[in-house]
Amino acid sequence: MKELVTYLAxxxxxxxxxxxxxxxxxxxxxxxxxxVAPSDMGKVIGRxxxxxxxxxxxxxxxxxxxxxxxxxxxxx
Amino acid sequence: MNSVEKTGKTVDEAIxxxxxxxxxxxxxxxxEVLDIGSKGFLGxxxxxxxxxxxxxxxxxxEKIEAAKAFLAGLLERMGxxxxxxxxxxxxxxxxxxxxGRRMGVVIGRRGQTLDAIQYLVNVVANKKPGPRARxxxxxxxxxxxxxxxxxxLAARLAKKAKTERRKTVLExxxxxxxxxxxxxxxxxxxxxxRSEGEEPYRRVVIVPKRR
Numbered sequence: 001m002k003e004l005v006t007y008l009a010x011x012x013x014x015x016x017x018x019x020x021x022x023x024x025x026x027x028x029x030x031x032x033x034x035x036v037a038p039s040d041m042g043k044v045i046g047r048x049x050x051x052x053x054x055x056x057x058x059x060x061x062x063x064x065x066x067x068x069x070x071x072x073x074x075x076x
Numbered sequence: 077m078n079s080v081e082k083t084g085k086t087v088d089e090a091i092x093x094x095x096x097x098x099x100x101x102x103x104x105x106x107x108e109v110l111d112i113g114s115k116g117f118l119g120x121x122x123x124x125x126x127x128x129x130x131x132x133x134x135x136x137x138e139k140i141e142a143a144k145a146f147l148a149g150l151l152e153r154m155g156x157x158x159x160x161x162x163x164x165x166x167x168x169x170x171x172x173x174x175x176g177r178r179m180g181v182v183i184g185r186r187g188q189t190l191d192a193i194q195y196l197v198n199v200v201a202n203k204k205p206g207p208r209a210r211x212x213x214x215x216x217x218x219x220x221x222x223x224x225x226x227x228x229l230a231a232r233l234a235k236k237a238k239t240e241r242r243k244t245v246l247e248x249x250x251x252x253x254x255x256x257x258x259x260x261x262x263x264x265x266x267x268x269x270r271s272e273g274e275e276p277y278r279r280v281v282i283v284p285k286r287r
Binding site: 004008057 | 146150153154155191193195196199
């Protein structure tokens with residue numbers, strides 16, 4: 001999961017080397033925290049959050065079935 | 077005409093002339109300086125014009141390559157194996173079709189995942205300079221099948237709207253799907269269609285025309 005988010009974010013931003021993804025695992029959920037360069041925030045959020053929404057949809061689809069719920073959070 | 081050679085007093089002037097000849101912007105071309113030119117001695121002896129070759133980059137090809145590479149990496153990380161085929165249409169439309177197993181994962185409920193991947197592929201591919209490519213992503217013919225379903229649904233609901241003489245509201249759909257419904261009923265003189273509501277809950281309404 002972490003690798004997928006890193007890959008997607010790096011493809012979208014201007015500073016791929018500043019992409020950081022950390023994974024926090026809870027009992028029922030996995031939280032993926034995505035950090036990018038401040039100037040790249042718009043790139044991973046998009047107009048009206050469209051990019052962020054698409055990212056979440058892909059992450060959700062890739063999550064193992066019946067397992068924990070996966071949340072993607074973009075941290076400023 | 078993909079490439080021109082031009083001369084000018086300076087390299088910049090030669091480039092400007094070449095861009096004009098190609099009708100292109102600077103970010104859409106590759107520039108090769110053949111001769112930086114020389115003002116000569118006191119501008120009199122041995123003056124030589126600057127010479128450049130300017131080649132139009134096929135920005136659509138570059139975008140398609142970027143789209144394919146991004147998509148291949150994405151599918152791999154989703155644990156999906158698929159064959160990717162590309163077909164160019166008119167107006168910079170590019171159809172990318174996926175075939176393989178587990179395409180359900182790629183498509184998702186009502187094509188939600190497919191729409192999300194398609195959106196990301198468009199964003200990534202169009203980071204490259206030049207006019208926008210419009211990439212349509214399909215998996216196992218899902219979009220065509222869905223279009224057929226929508227056309228049938230449109231015809232059925234139009235009939236219902238006419239016999240019951242009242243407006244019929246469809247479920248929320250994406251702009252692309254609404255367009256299919258509008259087009260399907262465009263030739264029907266007895267009904268009118270319009271879209272109502274705000275995204276993402278915007279929906280098609282079929283209204284019978286008064287006689």
